[in-house]
Amino acid sequence: MTDVAAFSFDKLVIFGVGLIGGSLARALRERGDVGGARRVIGVGRSAASTARALELGVIDASAALTDDAALRDALQGADVVLLAAPVAQTQPLLERIAPFLDPQTIITDAGSTKSDVVAAARAALGGRINQFVPGHPIAGRESSGVDAALPDLYVNRNVVLCALPENAPNAVERIAAMWRATGASVHAMPAEQHDRVFASVSHLPHVLSFALVEQILNSPDAELKFSFAAGGFRDFTRIAASSPEMWRDVCVANRAALLDEIDGYTAVLARLRSAIEAGDGATLEAVFARSRTARSAWQERAAPKPSPARSATDDASK
Amino acid sequence: MTDVAAFSFDKLVIFGVGLIGGSLARALRERGDVGGARRVIGVGRSAASTARALELGVIDASAALTDDAALRDALQGADVVLLAAPVAQTQPLLERIAPFLDPQTIITDAGSTKSDVVAAARAALGGRINQFVPGHPIAGRESSGVDAALPDLYVNRNVVLCALPENAPNAVERIAAMWRATGASVHAMPAEQHDRVFASVSHLPHVLSFALVEQILNSPDAELKFSFAAGGFRDFTRIAASSPEMWRDVCVANRAALLDEIDGYTAVLARLRSAIEAGDGATLEAVFARSRTARSAWQERAAPKPSPARSATDDASK
Numbered sequence: 001m002t003d004v005a006a007f008s009f010d011k012l013v014i015f016g017v018g019l020i021g022g023s024l025a026r027a028l029r030e031r032g033d034v035g036g037a038r039r040v041i042g043v044g045r046s047a048a049s050t051a052r053a054l055e056l057g058v059i060d061a062s063a064a065l066t067d068d069a070a071l072r073d074a075l076q077g078a079d080v081v082l083l084a085a086p087v088a089q090t091q092p093l094l095e096r097i098a099p100f101l102d103p104q105t106i107i108t109d110a111g112s113t114k115s116d117v118v119a120a121a122r123a124a125l126g127g128r129i130n131q132f133v134p135g136h137p138i139a140g141r142e143s144s145g146v147d148a149a150l151p152d153l154y155v156n157r158n159v160v161l162c163a164l165p166e167n168a169p170n171a172v173e174r175i176a177a178m179w180r181a182t183g184a185s186v187h188a189m190p191a192e193q194h195d196r197v198f199a200s201v202s203h204l205p206h207v208l209s210f211a212l213v214e215q216i217l218n219s220p221d222a223e224l225k226f227s228f229a230a231g232g233f234r235d236f237t238r239i240a241a242s243s244p245e246m247w248r249d250v251c252v253a254n255r256a257a258l259l260d261e262i263d264g265y266t267a268v269l270a271r272l273r274s275a276i277e278a279g280d281g282a283t284l285e286a287v288f289a290r291s292r293t294a295r296s297a298w299q300e301r302a303a304p305k306p307s308p309a310r311s312a313t314d315d316a317s318k
Numbered sequence: 319m320t321d322v323a324a325f326s327f328d329k330l331v332i333f334g335v336g337l338i339g340g341s342l343a344r345a346l347r348e349r350g351d352v353g354g355a356r357r358v359i360g361v362g363r364s365a366a367s368t369a370r371a372l373e374l375g376v377i378d379a380s381a382a383l384t385d386d387a388a389l390r391d392a393l394q395g396a397d398v399v400l401l402a403a404p405v406a407q408t409q410p411l412l413e414r415i416a417p418f419l420d421p422q423t424i425i426t427d428a429g430s431t432k433s434d435v436v437a438a439a440r441a442a443l444g445g446r447i448n449q450f451v452p453g454h455p456i457a458g459r460e461s462s463g464v465d466a467a468l469p470d471l472y473v474n475r476n477v478v479l480c481a482l483p484e485n486a487p488n489a490v491e492r493i494a495a496m497w498r499a500t501g502a503s504v505h506a507m508p509a510e511q512h513d514r515v516f517a518s519v520s521h522l523p524h525v526l527s528f529a530l531v532e533q534i535l536n537s538p539d540a541e542l543k544f545s546f547a548a549g550g551f552r553d554f555t556r557i558a559a560s561s562p563e564m565w566r567d568v569c570v571a572n573r574a575a576l577l578d579e580i581d582g583y584t585a586v587l588a589r590l591r592s593a594i595e596a597g598d599g600a601t602l603e604a605v606f607a608r609s610r611t612a613r614s615a616w617q618e619r620a621a622p623k624p625s626p627a628r629s630a631t632d633d634a635s636k
Contacts (some may be wrong), residue, residue, distance in 0.1 A: 033362050138548050158546060160465040174322065193542075200534060201547040203556040207590055208526055213609035215579075215586045216518060224511075226616050228476060234620070235556040236523040240613045242550075244606035248599045255594055261533075262591050269531045272525055275582050276573055281566045288562035291531035295558045298544050304550070 009079035009174075010038045015093055017042035017053040017063075020110045020137065021084030022149025025058050027182035030151040041074045053146045075100040080108065080178060087111035087120075088249045094124030094132075098174065101128065105137075107259075108175045109136045112198065114162045114191035116253040130166035133175045134191060135159060137184060144243075155183030162191040192257075199257035204265060206247050207258070209240040327397035327492075328356045333383075333411055335360035335371040338428045338455065339402030343376050345500035348469040359392045371464045383414065386401025391419040398426065398496060405429035405438075406567045409465075412442035412450075419446065426453045426493045430516065430564075432480045432509035435572040450485035451493045452509060452518075455475060455502065462561075473501030480509040517575035522583060524565050527558040527578070 012028065014021040021042070029038045042059035049103040050062035063070035075081070075097065083093055090109065097107070111117045114134050121132045138158045159179040163172045176186040189197070216225050251258060275283040330346065332339040343358045360377035362368040367381035373549035393399070393415065401411055408427065415425070430434045432452050439450045455477045477497040481490045494504040507515070534543050570578060593601040 025446070046554050104525050111407075127595050138546065160546070187546075189482075193539075196544050197539070197546050200537065200543050201551045205530060205550050208530065208587070210606050210609040211556060211583065211586045211590055212523060212526065213613050214581050214590075214605050217608060217612050219518065219582070219587070223510075223514070225515050225518050226612070226619075228456065228505075228515050229616060229620070230476075232557045232560075233519045233522050234617075235553045236527060237609075237613050238553040239550045240606075240609045241617070242606075242610065244603045244610055248603040251594045252597050252599050255597065259591065261594055262587065262594070264537070265529065265533050266587065267582065268529045269526070269580065272529055272532075273577065273584075275516070276525075276569045276580070277577060279570050280572065281570050285562045285566040287532050288528050288558075288560075288565050290535060291327075291528040291555075292560065292562055293556045294535050294544070295531050295555050298547060299552075299559070301544075302547070 005203065008037070009076045009178075011041065012037035012039070013041045013043060013074050013078045013079075013081045014059070015043045015081065015083050015097075016085035017044060017050060017062075017144070017146050017149075018084060019046070019060055019144045019148045019153070020139065022053060022056075022058045022084055022146040023139070023151070024082060024110075024137075024178075024182060026051075026149050026151040027154055028178070031181065031183065037079075040077075043071065043074060049146060056146060056149075058146055058149060065093075066201065071096070072100045075105065077102060078105045080106050083107065083109040083111070086115055086246060086249055087113055087253050089122050090117050091120035094121055098125060101125075102260070103128075103130065103131075105131060106133060106171045106174055107131055108133045108161075110135060110137050111253075112202070113251050113253040114138060114160075114194045115256075118162070118164065118191050120175035129164060131171070132164070133167055133172050134162040134164070135175060135179070136194065137179065138164075152183060154179065157184050159184040159186050160189050160194050161186060162189055162194050194258075195254050195257045197233070199254055199261045202259050203247075203250055203254055204261040206239050206242060207251065207262065208265070209237050210247070213237055213240045321462050326356075327496075329359065329396045329398075330357070331359045331392050331396045331399045332377070332575055333361045333399065333401050334403035335362060335368060335377060335464050335467075336402060337462045337464070337466045337471070338457065339400055340371060340374075340376045341457070341469070341471035342400060342402070342428075342455075342496075342500060343371075344469040345472055346496070347376075347502065347507070349499065361389065361392060361394075367464060367471060374467075376467060383411075389414070390418045393420065394424065395420060396423045398424050401425065401427040401429070401487075404564060404567055405435055405571050409438035409442050412439055412583055416442060416446070419449065420591075421446075423449060424451060424489045424492055425449055426451045426479075427519070428453060428455050429571075430454060430520070430532055430568050431571040432478075432512045433574075436480070436482065436509050446484065447482060450482070451485055451490050452480040452482070453493060453497070454480075454512065455497065470501060470627050472497065475502050477502045478507050478512050479504060480507055480512050506610040513572050513575045514578075517579045521565075521568055521572055521576050522579040524557050524560060525569065525580070526583070527555050528565070531555055531558045537609060547565050 014025060025040045040059045042050045042053045042062045042066055045065055049110040053059045054062055109117055117134055122129050125132055129196050137154060141152050161176060216222050332343060357379045360371045360380045361383055362366045371377045372380055381392040403411060427435055435452055442448055455472060457471050457475050479494060490510050492601055497504050534540050
């Protein structure tokens with residue numbers, strides 16, 4: 001428990017106070033004795049979203065991104081800065097932050113892709129790249145905006161940190177301790193591996209789900225098909241209701257890994273197609289049975305954990 | 319309401335008293351004044367499953383498929399026979415039934431594919447094909463077996479009847495009235511169209527879901543990938559926990575339509591791949607936005623209906 005006890009800081013600055021940033025702020029303020037941030041400042045593109053965060057008590061003060069003086073004040077003496085905006089904004093945001101960045105401040109982010117974020121951070125921060133610890137909290141995004149922010153959003157969720165060679169170990173540990181204080185499990189992984197893993201288990205399924213709806217829409221009897229779609233279709237396409245802008249950015253940002261996954265998937269589908277064409281029931285049944293066994297085993301392991309206490313003992317970024 | 323009021327019969331024989339057959343029996347016995355069957359006989363391959371159905375009061379009597387005398391008794395004077403066994407058993411079951419089939423009995427089925435079932439029925443019944451009305455109740459199959467059977471499984475669900483040119487209109491209407499009495503909406507469609515529609519909205523998504531799990535299993539870092547799979551993966555692969563035997567049979571039985579859908583899907587995926595490779599965010603966003611809009615509109619329409627009363631006024635098989 002020493003990691004958790006050691007965690008606390010005076011000033012957290014969040015760029016983008018929506019579901020992800022707002023939930024971090026609420027977790028650090030409301031989860032009692034596990035650690036905290038004495039002062040949280042929200043910075044946003046729109047005055048309306050930071051005003052709402054202030055109204056809800058999620059942040060203590062706000063600053064407009066375009067206001068040099070306010071931004072300087074916000075960043076002065078900041079312990080941690082979280083970027084919780086779409087990944088395509090990483091470089092412009094860091095360029096905006098750089099002139100006001102204190103040498104002891106650690107910046108982290110919450111983007112779904114990491115190699116592109118690292119490249120953007122290197123371009124924007126140059127010699128101060130050691131101050132940037134890339135991160136990715138794996139948390140649901142069915143709803144968005146600060147009104148959807150919850151103090152327990154990260155309980156029993158995974159957070160991946162992709163530490164850079166330039167990062168000081170205590171900088172990485174500080175960000176890990178912050179996330180553990182929210183109830184999350186923190187894991188370390190290089191950015192390239194992160195992008196490969198999430199291309200496979202998250203980005204590819206989103207593309208495949210969008211593609212099925214697109215295929216039906218393009219068919220002459222789309223209405224008829226939709227009218228008989230049932231539970232299997234509902235589950236399979238739930239993620240096709242996700243944000244087009246976010247997934248456009250993810251696809252472009254994680255292009256290389258995602259193309260590899262699409263190619264691998266196309267090859268698996270071609271093998272199944274051949275088996276179907278040949279009426280090769282044995283191959284089909286073997287593949288389906290293997291998938292079902294693996295999916296069921298995953299479901300067992302992934303079942304919600306009863307207690308958030310385990311987070312303190314999980315693998316931490318080194 | 320005349321259709322519903324007109325419905326009732328003396329003897330229903332169900333081959334395969336599991337979730338689907340058992341739920342029909344329970345619906346017709348327990349849904350009060352909407353119609354019913356005075357006597358329900360269950361026929362099964364295993365004595366255990368019919369014994370359990372008897373114990374639960376789902377059926378009044380049972381017969382073993384292998385017992386000629388019992389089968390003759392069961393089928394004598396039957397108004398309706400429902401085949402609720404895997405589609406691959408359609409032809410052997412009908413060949414077994416044919417010698418004992420009364421001329422006034424109407425046979426229907428509950429298979430997920432229809433062209434192959436029609437071909438099997440023509441082969442087994444020959445000149446008595448007019449007595450066979452192909453059907454497909456679209457009902458959930460997360461659990462199976464007669465213990466999972468529910469009297470309201472079909473309330474607000476769709477049932478598709480693929481009437482044959484040889485069927486007498488009143489034979490089709492009788493089966494339609496039986497399904498409407500369970501609370502279902504009955505729709506008419508040729509077998510080829512049925513198979514195309516369900517290849518698109520059900521069979522293809524199952525294959526795609528199995529394929530994703532297979533791809534991850536075949537990768538060198540499968541364990542790592544599974545350990546970071548989250549909500550999107552869970553929804554997308556829920557149907558990969560389906561019965562390998564059933565989906566093997568469906569893929570083989572509906573081969574032609576399914577191959578067309580796989581080819582169409584592969585083409586859509588290739589187009590998305592090109593857009594990702596080219597960094598063409600505008601195309602990706604347009605496709606994703608179109609899919610999200612269609613998926614959301616479908617969700618609105620497909621939301622559970624509050625009352626089963628509408629079933630009496632829905633489209634009926636003519």
